[in-house]
Amino acid sequence: MSRKYLSVLVSLIALFSVNTQASVTQQHSEQVSAAKSTVIAVFEENTVNPKIFYKVGNIAKKQISWHQVIEIGHGKSPDVVITPDSNTVFLTYVKPSSNNLSQVIVKRGDINNGRVRWQSERNLLPKDVYGVSPKILVDEKQVTLSWQDIRSKKKQDTIHTLLGNLTSHDIINWNSKSQLVKSAAMLKPSSLLLTNNSTSVPDDICKNGVLTIFPELVLRSQDDVNYFGQKYKNCHYINSKDVQIAYSDISDLSPLSGINEIWGDLDIIQNDSLESLSGLDSLTTVSGDISISKNAKLANIGALTNITHVFGDLDLISNPLLTDITGVNNVTAIEGNMVIHGNGIAAIDNLNSLTRIGQDLTIGGVVDGGTADSEFLKSIEGFQALSYLGGDLEVSFNDNLTSIKGFSNLNTVNGSFSIEYSDKLQDLQGFSSLAEVNKDFEVSDTSVTNLDNFSKLQKVGGGVTVTNDSKLTQIESLKNLLLAKGSLYVSRNKSLKSLEGLNNLGLIRVSDDNTRLMLQDNTSLSDCSAICGIYNDLTVNKIIGGNGDGCTTSLKNCR
Incomplete structure (x- = not known):
């Protein structure tokens, strides 16, 4: 955190x-x-x-x-x-x-x-x-x-x-x-807890509704959950670094229905029999991370609808039967990262109450050293109220993603912006308000035909990369992009015919960076005159080749 x-x-x-x-x-x-x-x-x-x-x-x-x-x-x-x-x-x-x-x-x-x-x-x-x-x-x-x-x-x-x-x-x-x-890592009828003034489980462990357990509370069987619900049903506030419902045969969380707040992380991980989070319906606050991952049968997280603010990360990772995430639709702010990765979701058409993500947003991507294998996700139309992103935005490794129409209110990405490795993505109508990316900007390995919805983009704080977009024919909507503090890479876009749209772009050399213009293997590219300003900049290293016949001629005319 x-x-x-x-x-x-x-x-x-x-x-x-x-x-x-x-x-x-x-x-x-x-x-x-x-x-x-x-x-x-x-x-x-x-x-x-x-x-x-x-x-x-x-x-x-x-x-x-x-x-x-x-x-x-x-x-x-x-x-x-x-x-x-x-x-x-x-x-x-x-x-x-x-x-x-x-x-x-x-x-x-x-x-x-x-x-x-x-x-x-x-x-x-x-x-x-x-x-x-x-x-x-x-x-x-x-x-x-x-x-x-x-x-x-x-x-x-x-x-x-x-x-x-x-x-x-x-x-x-x-x-x-x-x-x-003994360690306080496992809460069972025979466990010993480090709480208040005792090294055993006292009857009055719950003070004014607050149950304090260090370093963590771990429930790893249905017996653990049942015992907790019976013994601590009046403990509405859990003061612990981490509450884990993990690596278990747990199928019923209803004994936890009395919990209102968790003052730490909540991890729901690898519970092979858990189909629903029903039982957590009274939960309104988690002051750390919420991680829901690798639950083979989990299909319903609707019990989380009373949570409106996530004070750490929110991770929804590798829950193959999870097709609906409306359970977190009332969340208005996430102070940490958000990861949606490898679930059974076909469309992200909600999350429209979310206005702020304090750090990174990853949809797909690489998690725990592996890619998502996200065969279900086809469209992203949500995130319409999101106006602040404090870190990176990454949409990648979504094999069947065809459309992104969300993010209509997002003005600034304070980290990097990348849409990549989604080769069926054709419809990129989102991000119509995006004006500034404070680090790198990249659209690569897609099937988009244009970048029309980036017409308001004016500043990129890192490099600009447009590569291996096989159906991209024009980038004219980048005409308002004035500044990039890094390199420009345009390569392997076999249908791209012109660089019109980059006329106003200037590259700022970063002192510890080798600023480059890489223009390679755009086999249909016949007009490169739009980048004459960059081409004539002696501080920029150029790597140019494998483009259409007219590109080299138009660059020679820049002199």
């Missing part, structure tokens, strides 16, 4: 009070809950030697007003809790020690006017603790610290907890010894 400046690893943790529970606006990959009117977020910088940052927010009228981001220092894997009175914060993270191990650190700070006054650089733990993935929890009387000991060969059985009593002045009196418990 990402990604440019701050890593996806974000913890927003506080305790609910019965009288002060607040509904807050969540952001991409953030897990949000509130103590009275204060919330705190910690972030890990995504670098080789990461630093940790924090910011404090005030909650009012169901919105968070954030103060500035402040650096704490070097470290990684941060986790944070606020005491129930909202006056004190405890932070845990790991940092390299002198013996090249990851040392767990706990710090205490006082919250005042949007800042935290850290009490000491001193580690509050009574002894040196080495491990990864520390988690800290607090209630009115006790603090629980958990971590994974990476020095053991059996990592799945090396989670430790250390308990401490919380005094009236928010000072921790730690117990002298930690406890070794």
Whole structure:
């Protein structure tokens, strides 16, 4: 969950009070809950030697007003809790020690006017603790610290907890010894969970409707699902890094009908008997990624209609019987990536409430090292409200795709634009509002006859590639394209007769790039005079050959 400046690893943790529970606006990959009117977020910088940052927010009228981001220092894997009175914060993270191990650190700070006054650089733990993935929890009387000991060969059985009593002045009196418990990776009647102050499954694990499980909640059998529904039917909010319904014989999710929010990722992966997501109908919020993939019999995701905002990625991958995705038709924003790949969908004619995708949109493409083999998808007419795309747009490896008529409101692609390896694509009437692509622009390996719907395209921040489009006869609608910061490749378009449309295009040489004009093997191309300006530019390297007879003559006349 990402990604440019701050890593996806974000913890927003506080305790609910019965009288002060607040509904807050969540952001991409953030897990949000509130103590009275204060919330705190910690972030890990995504670098080789990461630093940790924090910011404090005030909650009012169901919105968070954030103060500035402040650096704490070097470290990684941060986790944070606020005491129930909202006056004190405890932070845990790991940092390299002198013996090249990851040392767990706990710090205490006082919250005042949007800042935290850290009490000491001193580690509050009574002894040196080495491990990864520390988690800290607090209630009115006790603090629980958990971590994974990476020095053991059996990592799945090396989670430790250390308990401490919380005094009236928010000072921790730690117990002298930690406890070794089993991993919290599997929730079963015999499982041990790292939750609150216990290393077993207590009856009161669910506080004010919040079930906290670290590092993840995994349901891998129908018995797991049934047990969860019976034991935790009043737990409406799941506070966990990842909820997995995966690698199982699960066929019925109705025991999960009480879940309203998941404060982490939701993975529904490789469930061979699952035909429907019915049971998740009450789910309104997933604060991380939603991944639905490799479910051999899944045909219905209509239960997700109450989700309107995806705070991470949304992946629909390799569900061969999934022919209808109206279950996500009410989603208005996806803060991460969206991937639609290898399903049984014949037409994407919906998703017309979606206005924003924060990162990449991939339809088809290459996932997990393989192409889609998308034999069913024939048309894309949806995405009509999409106006913002923060990353790349890729439509590729769709063997039977014949028509794209969607994306009528998309003005800017902030990454690359590519439509390729879809050799039956003839009707490209979408993208009628597209004016700017901030990286590369490519239409290749299709059967389109023209690029008429790109008449508003003015600027490309990378190279322009039009190759191996066997039925393309003209590109006149590119006449408003003025600028490309890279190379121009026009090759193997055997029906292309003229470059009219590129008259106004200028190439800007990028300092660390070898800017090229590649004009090759367009066997019917007889008029190349439209690119005289580029041809006469001495800073552009030219590779020209194999075109129609008139092309070479027209270029000579450019001099």
